[in-house]
Amino acid sequence: MKIGVMGAGALGGFFGGRLAADGHEVWMIARGAHLAAMKAQGLRILSPKGDAVLPNVLATDDPAEVGPCDVILFMVKNGDVETAAAAIRPMIGPDTLIVTCQNGISAWERLGAIVGPGHVVPGVARTPGEIAEPGVIRHTAMLDRLIFGEVDGNPSDRCRRLAEAMAASGTTPIVSDNIMHELWSKFVGQSALASMTTLTRMDIGPLRENPVSARLFYDATAEAYHVGRAAVPDLPESVIAENWDFVEKLPYDMHASMLDDLNRGKPLEHEYLSGDVVRLGEKFGVPTPIHSVLYAALKPMADRLAAGSA
Ligand SMILES: NC(=O)C1=CN([C@@H]2O[C@H](COP(=O)(O)OP(=O)(O)OC[C@H]3O[C@@H](n4cnc5c(N)ncnc54)[C@H](OP(=O)(O)O)[C@@H]3O)[C@@H](O)[C@H]2O)C=CC1
Ligand SMILES: CC(C)(CO)C(=O)C(=O)O
Structure with a gap:
């Protein structure tokens, strides 16, 4: 699966890193010192569920370099939603699924207004973490749940496929019928x-x-x-x-x-x-x-x- 992580920080680096370690083509979109560190040394995840070292990650600040993805994990902070949504346009193809994780209740709709609501599946992260230092994600408890689901509550192949890939990578996806x-x-x-x-x-x-x-x-x-x-x-x-x-x-x-x-x-x-x-x-x-x-x-x-x- 080709996966773009818009905002490869605490959550994006964690979930994206696990998927990359499992063999998926994962592009980390980041910026500043964290991006520079990922480009130079790769990504490290420190976690009570097992550390991971990825010496080479695909990391960039340019979504045009990435191109259309099967899935975008949209994992920036709330205040960055609008600019990040506009920036990911080159990563969106006709069937691209975009999953959110922001705390609060509005991010998925604000994102959908910019990229088209049909692409967006709201998500809820029950996964604590932080960027411990540039290039290093610290996952701070055993919880690693990402709950997501179609707004209408129906099962979909796109959610099922992502959940299967995440589960195989060792995290805990939950597809909800009442997101x-x-x-x-x-x-x-x-x-x-x-x-x-x-x-x-x-x-x-x-x-x-x-x-x-x-x-x-x-x-x-x-x-x-x-x-x-x-x-x-x-x-x-x-x-x-x-x-x-x-x-x-x-x-x-x-x-x-x-x-x-x-x-x-x-x-x-x-x-x-x-x-x-x-x-x-x-x-x-x-x-x-x-x-x-x-x-x-x-x-x-x-x-x-x-x-x-x-
Ligand atoms: N961390 C946690 O424990 C949890 C967080 N959440 C939610 O998840 C969301 C993400 O949080 P978290 O993972 O902590 O955030 P982080 O700040 O750790 O990661 C977001 C990353 O995205 C980068 N970024 C933002 N905009 C862009 C852009 N346009 N281009 C490239 N990079 C960009 C940020 O850079 P910069 O630092 O320069 O801004 C940062 O490195 C939040 O809404 C939060 O509420 C939910 C559950 C738990
Ligand atoms: C409480 C916690 C860490 C649980 O996932 C969280 O969601 C947050 O603080 O953003």
């Missing part, structure tokens, strides 16, 4: 997790073991659920408990990728998490007192980082 529920379910939990860990600059462990912060964390999750329920009326209430269970099982010293972004001086995905909880709450008439505080408290730092001046 909207998956997207919203993650949004409900991730908006609380990202804002709580980023605002406090603390890992999940101390936040969930202190009863006062745990209460706030849980209530923020429940609040986001009520917004989700207004947008997607059949979103089951079990989403709250499922997300809390997920938080309780995460490693003690883990935090949201948004805190990594803060620590590296990178733009935050804040507007797509608590920001969207607040805006959607206003739209649907659902009160969001907790996310409003989390959002407002993080806003000055998020704006500074977005302007590149933190």
Whole structure:
């Protein structure tokens, strides 16, 4: 399979690297020091599920060099979705499947508006990772799930083929028949997790073991659920408990990728998490007192980082 990874960072480098190690033609689209390192030394994955060393990877910043792909793993941050979507046009053929992974609920539609909605299959990543240093991806827990599925819920050959290739490469693809529920379910939990860990600059462990912060964390999750329920009326209430269970099982010293972004001086995905909880709450008439505080408290730092001046 010919696979293009737009944004071969924490997630793209991880999933794309596994597929490359399994023999697929995988093109890593990246930039800056990470691209230079991949070109010079290849890619290394450090993972509790097994390390991988790929001394030679196909890496470029020029989608025209890549040409049409069978699959594009679209794995840039939310703030880069529009520019990256425009950039991948040379990689899109009539049958190219493009799978997303962004936290939040809007990336797949914003991408589809630029490349054509028929190419896009929304995805949800439950896979923690980071660029440890240029050319090196650190996968930080046993979780390596990429959940994706057609918007209409029907099975498709294109999703099945990608899932088979990913599973053979050693990661955990899940083809969902209700990807909207998956997207919203993650949004409900991730908006609380990202804002709580980023605002406090603390890992999940101390936040969930202190009863006062745990209460706030849980209530923020429940609040986001009520917004989700207004947008997607059949979103089951079990989403709250499922997300809390997920938080309780995460490693003690883990935090949201948004805190990594803060620590590296990178733009935050804040507007797509608590920001969207607040805006959607206003739209649907659902009160969001907790996310409003989390959002407002993080806003000055998020704006500074977005302007590149933190
Ligand atoms: N990391 C995690 O643990 C998880 C992340 N996610 C979601 O996945 C998405 C991706 O996150 P993550 O993998 O951490 O992101 P990373 O920043 O690690 O990787 C994205 C890479 O894409 C590069 N990039 C962006 N735009 C372009 C472009 N136009 N051309 C070439 N390269 C480009 C970035 O470069 P540069 O650094 O220069 O911007 C960066 O190297 C996010 O939306 C996040 O919410 C979901 C679950 C877990
Ligand atoms: C919590 C985690 C690491 C789980 O996949 C995540 O999705 C993120 O922080 O972006």
